[in-house]
Amino acid sequence: MKHSKKPYKLRRMGIVKIHQISLKTTLENTSKRRKTVPIYQNILNKMKKLFFILSVTLFWSCSDNNEPTILDEQNSVLSIEFDPIAGDESLWMGRKYQTKGQDYSVTELKFFVSNIKLTNDKGEAYVLPQDSSYFLINPEKDKFAKFKVPQGNYTHLQFILGVDSLRSTSPLENRTGALSLNPENDAASMYWSWNSGYIFFKMEGESSLAPSGKYRYHIGGFGGYSSPTLNNIKTINIDLKKAGVAQVRKDLKSNIHLFLDVSKVFENVSIKENSTVMMMPFSTVIAKNFENMFTHDHTENFVK
């Protein structure tokens, strides 16, 4: 594992800024530089200016979808690893654990992760193109959400646990990839036919406290289409600085290793009283626990 000591210069072209850059400021900067720098720098500045104008024009001509500009070189693979644990132990499916006097096992665990956004150490944010930002994570099969990002040192990660309301109410042709009901995917097992919408977080297992011996938590609710209903969409924010910034480099991989503590799902939840929680007011209590479920353990960088 290499630990590069050289400071890495971020090419300004490679990142889409959230706020609009004023055209005038950029021109002023390059004209100032023209006076004092050598010829190659001058040509570079002209090219930068040209590229900027091109990218802004293209950006304006795009549809509402958050499409990457031609300058977004997403040449590095970044993955988020969702590693389930049960309190202070590894989580093994089917095994009994204890938390605060309640016993439970986990026999099924699946959840949607979407709208992933990464912020680098310059405060610039890279938002995954929305169409490809939906992942259905089933840690038992595959713990990773993998995608490509521009190079940079990312200090902050943000994602939604669930499916946002816009996508939840969009036509079927916009439900592609992880959201599709095709046989290649598993989204059909995470979908409410009787109250159109996705199940954001599904966790099932056994507990001696549950009247039927089983607990089932299917948490969804995007806020409603024609009238307001429950909104359990949660935005998760992870500060990467403490346990390891994601130092993403061209043609190398980085992995942000998160722990997902399932014991937190039961905070303020009595398995005896609430063994089946689906589309009902109590679901908000469980959804409130989502934010505390995730901890960032470490990041692996410079992986070939």
Add this chain to the structure above:
Amino acid sequence: MKYFWWILILFLGACESHEPQVLNSAAHFPESVYDLSQLNSKEIELGKKLFFDPILSRDNSISCASCHIPSMAFTHHGHDVSHGIDDLLGKRNTLPLFNLAWYKNFFWDGGVFHLNLTPIAAITNEVEMDETIPNVITKLRKDSEYPKLFKKTYGTDLIIDQEFLGALAQYLASLQSTNSKYDQVIKGKATFTEDEAKGYALFQKNCSSCHQEPTFRSEGFFNTGLPIGYYDDLGRYDVTALEEDKYKFRVPSLRNLSYTKPYMHDGRYKTLERVLQHYRNGMVDYPNLDPAFKNTKLGIDLNDKETEQILLFLNTLNDPSFIDNVQK
């Protein structure tokens, strides 16, 4: 007499430079299994370069250091089991690398009995580096740098297996962690706090039959009543095929625990508190459960205060100077 000092200097210059073979701080350690007087900086340097070189893996992506990370006392930070080539998972927790010169056998099941042979296991394991030794040596022979380095170190034109494995073994043997607070106390240079001292006494009473000072480990394999895990790992049985060895594992060293979590052979426990909870009231009975644990209640009888004191004592076994040195 006039020339005495000049002759002395000549003599000294003619000698080969040897590193201090056993670190001065390890004077209170017993005699090592491996002859540390053979340690020399040339071989160690070559071994270290190989340790960090992913050329040892099939697709040149995984090095020894991918799982044995120096800043984590050479364990795989945070991972219960490690992932190797193609992100494939193993079934055991990566063991730390220090004080290996005092070990008679290696790995959780003791299946390898010589330090020089240990790299073969990781290099050829299909979920770790998935390479063969002949192939690695071929790659090293074709490399632009290694033939020169091997020639400089060993004086031979052709890289051979003894040299390749020998250099790695030299680097491994050079990793010594002997300078924790506990070591300072033993040498009379520091004192425990009251709670640490109480923890030490409890440790000696309850734990040190297996976790023997000063390495805090011992040879031998034991069943410590862990509930059968996800991998149903039979441990020592895989090596000996003896019925009484099922679910027995080696005694790992308790040094540097703050760097090596998670714990146990499959990394199932994320905190030391959870480990002690296992010893106090989490044990499961087996026919070959170690007799030390078969009391009125399975396990070790400790109350909360005593547990806290033992944890404080275990904290004195951490050696930050080792962690600093290995990152240089």
